[in-house]
Amino acid sequence: MHIEAPTEIRTVAWEGELVAPDVMQGGLPAKAPVVTLGRPEIWTAAEALETVAGQKWVRPLGGGEYWLLRLACTLREPAGGRLVEAEQRLYLRPRAAQAPPDGVYAHSLFPLRLGVESGTELAVTLGPELTLASGAGVKAGEVGVTIPYRRVFPVIQAYGVGEAAPSWQFKAHAAHPLAGSQFVYAVVAARPGSGGARAAVELIAGVQAAGMLQRFKTPDTARESLTFTIP
Numbered sequence: 001m002h003i004e005a006p007t008e009i010r011t012v013a014w015e016g017e018l019v020a021p022d023v024m025q026g027g028l029p030a031k032a033p034v035v036t037l038g039r040p041e042i043w044t045a046a047e048a049l050e051t052v053a054g055q056k057w058v059r060p061l062g063g064g065e066y067w068l069l070r071l072a073c074t075l076r077e078p079a080g081g082r083l084v085e086a087e088q089r090l091y092l093r094p095r096a097a098q099a100p101p102d103g104v105y106a107h108s109l110f111p112l113r114l115g116v117e118s119g120t121e122l123a124v125t126l127g128p129e130l131t132l133a134s135g136a137g138v139k140a141g142e143v144g145v146t147i148p149y150r151r152v153f154p155v156i157q158a159y160g161v162g163e164a165a166p167s168w169q170f171k172a173h174a175a176h177p178l179a180g181s182q183f184v185y186a187v188v189a190a191r192p193g194s195g196g197a198r199a200a201v202e203l204i205a206g207v208q209a210a211g212m213l214q215r216f217k218t219p220d221t222a223r224e225s226l227t228f229t230i231p
Helices: none
Strands: 013-018 032-036 041-044 067-075 080-092 104-110 121-126 132-134 145-150 155-159 167-171 180-192 197-209 212-217 225-231
Touching: 032 080, 032 197, 067 080, 067 145, 080 104, 104 132, 104 225, 132 180, 145 180, 155 180
Parallel strands: none
Antiparallel strands: 013 032, 032 067, 041 067, 067 180, 080 167, 080 197, 104 180, 121 132, 121 145, 155 167, 197 212, 197 225
């Protein structure tokens, strides 16, 4: 299967100004940045890994459920300051109340790490083992997914593979401002009895101004708009 990669957010989940978690004495050094968070896009693993050749994906042993998830955010430089860092967080938990808290987790993440030296255009592959990787990761004859990936932010580092609260950290570089729309991917796994997943997205951004670093985050009022279920 081939999944098209958008260049801009098509459906907005929330857009607005971030807020400072703690009010600094003497006021804030800069205005809070305005960000846009896209509505998450979700495919079942079976749907993503189906092929026109009729070859079917075989689910891993254990009876769990798997989904491919795409998250999107747009960052904008604030007035009077410079955006130097940002972090997009994904929180996962089972839908079934009786399921253990670790019943839902991030099976794999993309990008795991991209540096300044990386190219701007990549091909993301999702192989039968449900691992996301750049390059030709699917062998001939295997069921797989190919997703074009447009690298916007210069330095990206993901954390939390195998955990319920994965995140992607974005860092600015002298030659590459931290602004624009970026898309990241996760394969979400739910163990048997989880009843699917509940998920929420949060964004934190760091602004440098007047020699100070101030962090801002999505406000509590955005929580409902940034909470969703899988499937």
